[in-house]
Amino acid sequence: MRSAGGYTEYHPRWYRKRVSTYWWLHSWAYFRFILRELSSVSVAYFVVLTLFQIRALTRGPQAYAEFESPLIIVLSVISFLFVVFHAITWFNLTPSAVAIRIGGKRLPDILIAAPNYAAWVVISATVAWFVLGG
Amino acid sequence: MMPKKSNEPFFWSLFSAGGVLTAFLVPVQLFLFGLAFPLGWLDAPGYEKLLVLLKHPLTRVYLFLLCFLGLFHWAHRFRFTLYDGLQIKHLNEVIFTFCYGGAVAGTVWAGYLLWNIH
DSSP: OOOTTOOOSOOOOOOOOOOOTTGGGSOHHHHHHHHHHHHHHHHHHHHHHHHHHHHHHHTOHHHHHHOOOHHHHHHHHHHHHHHHHHHHHHHTTHHHHOOOEETTEEOOHHHHHHHHHHHHHHHHHHHHHHHTTO | OOOOOOSHHHHHHHHHHHHHHHHHHHHHHHIIIIIITTTTSSOOOOHHHHHHHHHSHHHHHHHHHHHHHHHHHHHHHHHHIIIIISOOGGGHHHHHHHHHHHHHHHHHHHHHHHHTOO
């Protein structure tokens, strides 16, 4: 393997300490990170649930009325908590990507994230208004 | 030597777009259709009313985009959770196929369902 930069191939063998498979259980921050990443499973659950509901809706009133189960409610409660976690962590990323300076001073993170939350409220209300029959 | 072209930016942009869209829209929809209506916290709109809403072309485009980007958001994030979290990099190809294959299958299903509403 010859790469740019004229390095010789005679480098020492890399020493890499093996990381435990359960590294993410070792600290709350790591565990939180894994929970945040796993929120994507709840997003996928939501899509699948939505598609099944659409299918039931297109199959007639009876099929739609029969489409319910305690399992769906349990999964939806868990998934709801996860997608809210996803939304909050996603909105709070904005200050890491955007730095606004006013008069040489950096705007506090919370003020940069705030418009996300305002938009979240407006968008949620709009969706609810359409669904509940505006 | 030309650097090898990577597909990662493409997949990442879908992940990112899906992240934004689902953060804003999924909580409210899951709250209504997964909790509030089944548990009777709110009066669910009638069958006919929902069907009228679903038949509107804009609703269908909206739902298609939400499903498509939501699934690709899941595929990317879940793939790296498996890579990093469980450190099963030797199963790279299996994981890749499972995640993006699942996202493509779900997107096709969404397109089929939403196109065939009469």
